[in-house]
Amino acid sequence: MRICVILEGCYPYVTGGVSTWMHQYIKAMPEHEFVLWTIGASSRDRGKFKYELPDNVTEVHEIFLQDALNLPPGKKKYRLKQEELQALRDFVHCSRPDWEVLFHMYNDKGMSPMSFLMSKEFLDILTDICEDDYPYTAFSDMFHTLRSMFLPVLYTICQEVPRADLYHAIATGYSGILARLGSYKYHVPFMLTEHGIYTREREEEIIRAQWVPAAFKRFWVRFFYMLSAAVYDRADMITSLFGNARKIQIDIGCAPERCRVIPNGIHYKRFCDIPLKEEDGWTDIGAVVRLAPIKDIKTLIYSFYELKFRLEKVRLHIIGPEDDKQYAQECYELVRQLGVKDVLFPGMVNVLEYMKKLDFTVLTSISEGQPLSVLESFAAGRPCVTTDVGCCRELLNGMEGDELGCAGFCVPPMDREALCSAMERMCLRVEERYRMGQIGKKRVEQFYRHEDMIQNYKQVYSEVMEKWQGSDSV
Structure with missing residues (x-):
């Protein structure tokens, strides 16, 4: 089977949890041919891959959203049909546009995105929005804000569509729209896998973002909900990593019968024989993480600073790439300003080897799905302190039917005091730490093995294709 995987802002350009998952996923299915459609x-990132692509990746099609800014003004005037104008009106209002009409206009007919965004019709729609909902907002601000929202989407759906038997988006957003476009173009099924709930993550980012004026935050949130709805409404299968994520998908609008939970899995045997760290009088804490704002490294640094007043012989290893170089520099500067000792930034390392230096791990993310770093830590017998995001609490305490016990401590996001106290307890209670580590190891062995995850996805592919072929023959 020829599978087109659609990815946004991750593999193969950056390292991290989703990218690692994708790389291992493709390698584990040599019987399938994969096409990467990347956003x-x-x-400037064109062709700059951080991974050596597996042999069964036969094509890579790249789209870069900033290229939309270089589109020439749309000189050709189009006479819009009533259904086309209605689809565009719904699109600009961030409601539920007829995506098939938009696909026909901008992919089949090859209309220029700029022809609409510089047209009287667009200005008329914008005027209505300003008069009804934004009477005290400058029209020019609304014009530039909305055009910056909609131009990348229209540009994206203008692109040539690689042919495939099935389209698989690894998020909603732009990648989900492309998956639905591929399904429309070649009359084949498409599916969605969400590691985190894309809409909720974008909503959290917009609420905190300083680049979004307060007046437009609500509109941006509606925009991303519109993109997600386009995928949830039509995807033939929607998978998530844990039960609560599935519940959120259903609450947002997914049909329950099309939602499936497939937990992440790791290569347990690679980690299970890593020996515990030799006793040297120090307690070593590891954070295997990208240096990015969503991972909230600064709260970790502040909490470790407090921990050093309570315990002297403790070290913190922040292990991972500079995903956001500016944020990484801010973290280094924070360590310098606080004067906190024993914080190490080893960068990209062999995690299998480095795990031998660690007693336990910590994850301070503001948002997560089902973090591979926690599963890998468990498989190596290292318990974790995590924030209560995604399914971290479920990983620590077990899902329904798991009676193994607790494999770490869960604290509220951005709570320095709670995080510091949890790390202190893990440092001081050595026997409890060992016991938690063994529980984590058993949990991964029983419930989170890579081979089981791959088998589940292979089953889903077969199921989706069989249902589609059955409905297509009716």
Whole structure:
């Protein structure tokens, strides 16, 4: 089977949990041919892959959203049909546009995105929005804000569509729209896998973002909900990593019968024989994490600073790439300003080897799905302190039917005091730490093995294709 995987802002350009998952996923299915359809920000990244692509990746099609800014003004005037104008009106209002009409206009007919965004029709729609909902907002601000929202989407759906038997988006957003476009173009099924709930993550980012004026935050949130609804409404299968994520998908609008939980899995045997750290009088804490704002490294640094007043012989290893170089520099500067000792930034390392230096791990993310770093830590017998995001609490305490016990401590996000106290307890109670580590190891062995996850996805592919072929023959 020829599977087109659609990815936004991750594999193969950056390292991290989703990228690692995707790389291992493709390698584990040599019987399938994969086409990568990738969405990035800047064309400066074209071809700059951080991974050596597996042999069964036969094509890579790259889209860079900033290229939309270089589109020439739309000179050709189109006479819009009533259903086309209605689809565009619904699109600009961030309601539920007829995506098939938009696909026909911008992919089949090859209309220019700029022809609409510089048209009287667009200005008329914008005027209505300003008069009804934004009477005290400058029209020019609304014009530039909305055009910056809609131009990348229209540009994206203008692209040539690689042919495949099935389209698989690894998020909603732009990648989900492309999956639905591929399904429309070649009359084949498409499915969605969400590691985190894309809409909720974008909503959290917009609420905190300083680049979004307060007046437009609500509109941006509606925009991303519209993109997600386009995928939830039509995807033939929607998978998530844990039960609560599935519940959120259903609450947002997914049909329950099309939602499936497939937990992440790791290569347990690679980690299970890593020996515990030799006793040297120190307690070593590891954070295997990208240096990015969503991972909230600064709260970790502040909490470790407090911990050093309580315990002297403790070290913190922040292990991972500079995903956001500016944020990484801010973290280094924070360590310097606080004067906190024994914080190490080893960068990219062999995690299997480095795990031998660690007693336990910590994850301070603001948002997560089902973090591979926690599963890998468990498989190596290292318990975790995590924030209560995604399914971290479920990983620590077990899902329904798991009676193994507790494999770590869960604290509220951005709570320095709670995080510091949890790390202190893990440092001081050595026997409890060992017992938690063994519980985590058993949990991964029983419930989170990579081979089981791959088998589940193979089953889903077969199921989706069989249902589609059955309905297509009716």
